[in-house]
Amino acid sequence: MEHVLRQTLIALALAERMGLDETDRAAVYYSSLLVNVGCHTDAHEQAKWFGDDIALKSGKYDHEIGTLREVAAGLRLIGAGNPPLQRIRVGLEFAVSGAREISAMISHHAQLAQVFAQRLSLPASVINALGACYEQWDGRGTPGDLAGEQIPIEARIVQIAEFIEVALRTGGLAAATEMANRRGGKQFDPALSRLICTAGEHISSGLDTVHTWDSVIESEPALAVVLSPEQFDSTLVAIADFVDLKSPYTLGHSRAVAELASNAGERLGVPSDDVRSLFRAGLISGFGRLGISNAIWDKAGPLGMGEWERVRMHPYLTERMLARSDVLAPLGRVAAQFRERMDGSGYPRGLAGSAISTHARILAAADSYQAMCEPRPHRSAMTPELAAQNLRAETAAGRFDPDAVEAVLGAAGHRTRRRIEGPAGLTAREIEVLRLVARGLSNKQIADELVISKKTVGNHVEHVYTKIDANSRAAAGLFAMQNGLLPE
Template sequence: MQSDHRISVEEAVQLLAMVGDLSMGQPTDQSIRTAHVAERLALAAGAGAAGCQHARLVALLRWSGCTANAAGFALLMGDDVGARDALITHTLPPEQRKDFTSVAPLARIHCEVSGDIAQTLGLPGEVQLGLRRVWEHYDGGGMPERLRSPHIPQVVYHANLAGDLVVLTRAHGMNEALRLIQALADRKYPAELVRKLAAHAQAWLDAADAPPCPPDAHAMARRVPLTIVADMIELKLPWLLGYSRCVADLAERAALLAGLPEAERHCLARAALIHGIGRAAVPNAVWQRDGKLGMADWEKLRLVPYWTARAAVQVPSLRAEALLASQLYERLDGSGYYRDLDGAQLGQPQRLLSAAAAYAALCMPRPWRAALAPAEAAQLLCAEAAGGRFDAAAVNCVIAAAGGASAQAAEPVAESRKLLSEREADVLRRISLGESNKEAARHLAISPSTVRTHVESIFRKLGCSTRAAATLKALTLGLI
């Protein structure tokens, strides 16, 4: 239906911050507490009200690029979530530490995507630049460009010092946290700022639940598409790209056929767009495991809707959507998760959302299986309904809605021709799924060198230097 589901910039930032925290294996208030400390440090350093706001936003969004390089981190470290937690808490075993050459490409992806997200949200240029340089160090030892002062914005130091204080204090206690931070003075961040932080560290942590200055209400109230959040979440698993958009559209169409009122249809589609928040907490290796999952893996997966439900705490204005989204995996016979609800507790919106999500998943390829044809997906879903897991009426509405959804397929193609050639759009679709040049070439029956030429042209036209950034921008522009 292509409905316009928008949220405020402030709501988008809070959701993105939560996804970043989950991606890093941190508590869901980690970025919020870091932001409050970063604001106090910026004010103490004489940054003023604007600098305070910039520090807050960089601290909240500095991990927003984590989903974009999760696949690379998983390949390099095995566990993208656990390895990141070990990195920032200084607990990574020596044998697992990687050299600059290995990690710099992942940092480049992270920084470019974070900066692009800030740009898409219309945040100030200082915030965008801070995010693009958030992993650079004072002495030039950071990543990905090895920039050094004065080419690193002060806001980077404000956010990173605050973040290190919050993370390391929780992991090691205040004294050890300050020792580790002071050891990096004039290396990761300026010694003068380290001294300011150390002088107020305990007081600032004690006050980290309250912001020292209010956000810019006017700027943060602007409306942006909720799809920004959905797309960023799905960068974590390239084969999942576009899934939440598909579920939202299908669920909204099905709800219209089922006669749900407009407000419920609107809530249903928005719930579909945020239902994947909790996926960020699960390592990629679990999602891509071959064969039957073990108990430990299932325990991680059962927490996915729990973490999605926690978004209602982070963004109370989306409470209804987060609650509905967290019930997507429940089943009528009580075999779903995480609350083990059954038919007596699941209303029509929940039944439609579950059926739409299942149908859309069946029609998309996964690492362990090919995509099913629509008729096959419909047959399988009807069999599940006959077995008591899905509501038969909801399944019928979803199947009927899917049959009328093809009319919009021409829109992205027509739009892409304004910026990309038809072949470039084909290549972009292939590489957005995580395919290598060779794999894309095989699917498109062209040579790898031709794919490489097209990729270079795509990067130039979209103003990107990484595949993840090109994918995110293409989704935002409706090119794929």
Template sequence: MNHNTGRRRYLLRVFDAVKALAFIGDLSMGQPTDHSPRTAWLAMRLAQSARLDASMQGTVCEAALLRWSGCTANAGGFAEIFGDDIAIRMAMLEGRSAAIKPLTEVGNMNTALRPLAQIHCEVSAAVSDMLGLAPATEAALRHILEAWDGSGQPRHIEGDALPLAVCVVALAGDLEVLGRTFGVNVALGLIAERADRRYPAWLVSIVTSHAASWLAELEATSAARLDMALRTPHMEFKTSAGLIADVIDLKLPWMTGFSRTVAATAAGAFARLSSDKAAQAHVYHAGLIHGIGRAAVPNEVWEMTTSLPESAWEQVRLVPYWTSRAGQWPGPLGEAATLASFAYERLDGSGYFRGARDQALSLEARVLAAAVAWAAMRSPRPWRAPLSAEAAARELRDEVARGRLCAEAVDALISNGTRIARSPPLCSPEDSPLSPREMDVLRAVSRGATNKGAARELKLSPSTVGTHLESVYRKLGCTTRAAATLKASAMGLL
């Protein structure tokens, strides 16, 4: 088969990928899953009323949809400082007093937030670039957490030096969140307090005149009409769903590459059972996005090294539920999300979230469940080391004997040997911009190792690791580990 033909089968519209990334971002921020699309619609209305040109209207739309796409990348940092990374971001976004106490306990808030903002902005900008969106969108996302008066992060850019799109998106986002949370009148009062601080006063005056009618019109707009309004020309091109998987996995360093491994493993196993190419692509996409609902669970739950309390288990069981919500989208990605939501079901009904069993689970769902279990067993976790190939194979067969996993799926999965499947790289080792040693260093730090930890693992000095990392950042055009991980993952180097 021609490899280009095979790759085309796995492509989807940029718009579908952007919707998925917006969905993940909204879950990460503790917001309703239509928050970013609604913000994008309001941003376009504001841009139109401000008589900004069509290009700027497209920029604010794309930036609003992707402004939280860096949230998974700094979730670990938020969790380390504040505990619940989702709750604190939700409180900050909604301007609730609950956000004030944890922030004041941090000490120097600017110092604490600056590296997190740098990660967020750099990853968001990289996402835009990798999707092929306009340079103006990338520029807006690179500064998306800045403010008109220079009080934002990470570079304190102010006034006319700040892309106007950033201010339009910030104002539209505040109107969406505050209007939904407190009502339009209270929202406008809070927005007025932020005039000439977060955004210029002349934009606030436009919102004050139109907010009530805009919000009413938005409430009457169907999801299908909203999608039509948000599809910019740049979002009609094609892209790989792999970027969605990489953004999902950025939430937890020890998950780097996990979703791509699941996808390659599941698609390979399914191909041994069926020659249906469309179904194979369906399984592959489902593997890539099976963890989309993971963004809704705080990192402190995922990092627990002891048995999960029931309250934490309740959150974990909802991961496939949130994935199923994405199944409402039209098109192949929505269909893949529906299949992906069965990733943790079991034949005997002991899985979650539906408790589906037996004939309710298609062959595709059975293969996907086995692939997720296999990849998890073969991967390190905070509470255990990875299982050997032989031990994982025995565990899978034990699951079959207990009536939980499908024998046919498990046989297909391990019949090709016991190695971990990987997605084919986009560039050969000879074409890689990174040297073999640089890739070793990046692999180590992308999975959560400190410079000292990577030095011990690779038998190098910490200063040598630092030198290699600086070279990696320079070659990949970034300054953070998260952005380097994202770019290298997309190239198939991790």
């Protein structure tokens, strides 16, 4: 917890010691906050090969990067959570195609972090640093294009700060100094390693006593950036898109829920400020999904009791994520209730009736309707007509607010389907293939779905990736959302 916040304070202390000016320190600041923002974007693939993607990430700092111990630790997790025979099958599949898929993941993380920074209109120095934060001083990093002083100083600082934070927290200053000394000249810039060894006590001073959130906010090196309401909304849309990348089953879900909820609010005659709040609450409602493993979200079979208990936590996690921001906390309180039900059967708190806010009732109806119209691991997408029928049946059973449901269904009924113009020169067939690739289907599954040969699918996928300048499912999913191709 608070790993990124603490590593940012360490990175800023290093930047100051290195004599970086305010502009360069600002690049360090934002690069540190965003360095791992893409790590959940292939959680679907991580869960497919290793079981619990969150458990997989927890072992990142246990072994030196690229060592046999690191490789062995990863191999031991292949097929985790499955019966023995299933683990063997997953292992064989991994040997055929999984290893190549996994080896490209870190590069994809860096590329998507750069895309995210661009969407936030951050300066080129931040974007360049994010692309190089997984490089190593000895040239054995990822993607392995840079070495030594070719790596931007901001990236070198962020990388060592990330690992030193973990060492400080788990082993104290002695462990951090030992790591810096051992990895200096290999993974880390030797000058930064020496700085940790000689000034580590100063650099880490106060980390365990300061209020980390406030300290990070107050430490922004450049003048504070103030967003207009429109820029604030655009920023939330960018974050929501990246959260939705966690699973191919939720691509574009948050955007669609936000639009449905705000349109429904207008139909109910709520004030314009409340309509905007509904839109924003819809965008942030899925943030807590990041705290739940894709071994649960993407499971095709029924969930066990323990798995359901974890699912019930995600609205609460959303609320806690946003609680320390005066601007976002009220939205978090609405989103914390969007899985509550009028009869008390919802979660996480089992609220009922008037205890559920009007905004949350609208959001609940919008989320439920939109989810039914999207595919899930255990079922295909429902038609809008069937989704509306099911939602009305749930309302008749006392679980949803009737006015909120009718407003949402009215908004859905008046939404016109966007005409596909073929972004990036995609043909109609390539758009179909892109949607299925983004949903996580294999070439064979796409071939079965479209009744074409696997070889033809492979050609389509190659053309699609070339046209949209992508090389991963997550990047394809992001392109599809940004261009209105998902949800359909």
